[in-house]
Amino acid sequence: MVLTANNSRVFPRQFNHDYPSAARGEGAYLFDTTGKAYLDASGGAAVSCLGHGHPRVIAAIKAQLDKIAFAHTSFFTNETTEELAQFLTDRAPAGFGRVYFLSGGSEANDTAMKLARQVHLERGHVERSHYIARHQSYHGNTVGTLSLSGYPARRAPFEPILLPNISHIAPCYAYRHQHGDESLEQYGLRAAGELEIEILRVGPDKVAAFFAETVVGSTLGAVCAAPGYFREIRRICDKYDVFMVLDEVMSGMGRTGNLFACLAEGVVPDMISIAKGLGGGYQPISALMVRDDLVETIESGSGAFMHGHTYIGHATACSAALAVQKIIDEENLLERVQRIGARVQDVLVQRLSAHQHVGDIRGRGLFLGVEFVQDKVTKRPFPRANKIAARLKKTAQENGLICYPDCGTVDGKDGDHVMLAPPFILPEEAIDELVDKLARSIDQVLGMD
Numbered sequence: 001m002v003l004t005a006n007n008s009r010v011f012p013r014q015f016n017h018d019y020p021s022a023a024r025g026e027g028a029y030l031f032d033t034t035g036k037a038y039l040d041a042s043g044g045a046a047v048s049c050l051g052h053g054h055p056r057v058i059a060a061i062k063a064q065l066d067k068i069a070f071a072h073t074s075f076f077t078n079e080t081t082e083e084l085a086q087f088l089t090d091r092a093p094a095g096f097g098r099v100y101f102l103s104g105g106s107e108a109n110d111t112a113m114k115l116a117r118q119v120h121l122e123r124g125h126v127e128r129s130h131y132i133a134r135h136q137s138y139h140g141n142t143v144g145t146l147s148l149s150g151y152p153a154r155r156a157p158f159e160p161i162l163l164p165n166i167s168h169i170a171p172c173y174a175y176r177h178q179h180g181d182e183s184l185e186q187y188g189l190r191a192a193g194e195l196e197i198e199i200l201r202v203g204p205d206k207v208a209a210f211f212a213e214t215v216v217g218s219t220l221g222a223v224c225a226a227p228g229y230f231r232e233i234r235r236i237c238d239k240y241d242v243f244m245v246l247d248e249v250m251s252g253m254g255r256t257g258n259l260f261a262c263l264a265e266g267v268v269p270d271m272i273s274i275a276k277g278l279g280g281g282y283q284p285i286s287a288l289m290v291r292d293d294l295v296e297t298i299e300s301g302s303g304a305f306m307h308g309h310t311y312i313g314h315a316t317a318c319s320a321a322l323a324v325q326k327i328i329d330e331e332n333l334l335e336r337v338q339r340i341g342a343r344v345q346d347v348l349v350q351r352l353s354a355h356q357h358v359g360d361i362r363g364r365g366l367f368l369g370v371e372f373v374q375d376k377v378t379k380r381p382f383p384r385a386n387k388i389a390a391r392l393k394k395t396a397q398e399n400g401l402i403c404y405p406d407c408g409t410v411d412g413k414d415g416d417h418v419m420l421a422p423p424f425i426l427p428e429e430a431i432d433e434l435v436d437k438l439a440r441s442i443d444q445v446l447g448m449d
């Protein structure tokens with residue numbers, strides 16, 4: 001049966017849209033039920049870090065299922081979850097001795113919001129209930145994390161039910177915000193300085209936590225912070241006793257070439273949320289890495305974090321993540337991400353930088369972005385009404401390429417980019433195919449505007 005929008009009983013992401021049915025996956029490729037192949041150059045949304053159909057991950061899941069699929073964490077722990085926590089804390093920046101396992105990125109960030117609040121409360125800082133995040137950011141779709149997200153289009157219908165105790169500062173986005181007379185480092189300090197201004201505006205005793213994506217994913221398209229930006233953010237957070245939470249749901253777990261993306265920034269935050277690449281799509285799993293001093297407050301205080309979901313620490317999900325992470329470690333894939341990532345970025349630059357509508361090519365490791373402009377000199381974007389991102393997504397998929405375009409790049413409204421996040425095992429010979437298909441899709445879409 002061919003599934004169409006009319007005969008499907010699934011509540012789709014988008015109505016009036018026919019989705020091909022994914023039948024199987026193999027390495028960097030997905031195949032639909034008609035046999036058509038798609039090069040998965042974004043892992044969906046930076047998820048499939050090991051590609052599809054990895055036999056070792058599948059075997060690990062099956063072996064776990066043969067032992068135990070699920071035992072509720074209010075009654076039991078299990079060996080696999082313990083081993084994964086050990087694996088992650090061994091490799092995290094110093095001082096992260098505990099991991100709280102969840103099922104998705106939104107849950108991990110919601111958990112960080114609540115943990116920040118409870119730790120402040122247990123330290124006697126009852127006034128601290130305000131959160132600061134950044135414009136053009138995405139932290140999730142629950143009411144709490146959408147409130148954090150600086151994503152006007154997704155927020156719009158829900159504004160009246162979003163949390164009022166959250167404000168936003170500018171992202172660190174040099175391509176658009178760096179002044180001509182300042183160095184990248186000076187710009188980074190100026191951008192970070194906005195946090196101090198906002199903390200003082202809200203009230204220095206009122207802020208619980210600051211949230212930022214270490215490398216901004218879907219909303220900006222792989223934008224790295226200016227050098228020194230996060231060190232200055234850390235200094236400001238310390239000065240005002242504000243917890244620094246880095247959202248590495250997309251950028252973490254090796255995507256940028258480091259297991260934790262913040263390792264490249266020379267900072268240690270208070271919490272790190274990780275998700276997509278943790279289980280590589282083989283199981284839904286996320287986690288919140290928590291620094292020891294926060295854990296200690298709860299442990300020696302109330303003794304319990306007032307939180308929990310049914311599926312936290314799920315053994316099957318943890319078995320998939322443990323297998324994914326062991327493979328990345330044993331096969332030295334982080335080094336490969338750095339090498340192949342640099343190569344993909346080089347080929348993108350060779351092929352696309354002269355294009356009249358390509359404004360910027362950026363990113364780190366295998367987390368890359370291309371920003372489109374109507375005019376290269378003025379950086380004027382295409383109007384939102386042109387629907388460049390949506391058309392590029394559709395055209396690329398027709399051309400057998402899965403990539404991740406989005407709009408609102410400039411100010412949450414106008415501007416378009418495409419994000420690329422191919423698997424760490426992307427074959428070298430697939431790089432040209434990736435860039436060929438992307439270039440052709442861009443020409444097909446932008447050639448008409």
Ligand code: PLP
Pocket residue numbers: 045103104105106107109138139140141213217218247248249250251275
């Ligand atoms: N944080 C970031 C940076 C994300 O990119 C996403 C999802 O794309 C989320 C949080 C939310 O994760 P999930 O969709 O798993 O809830």
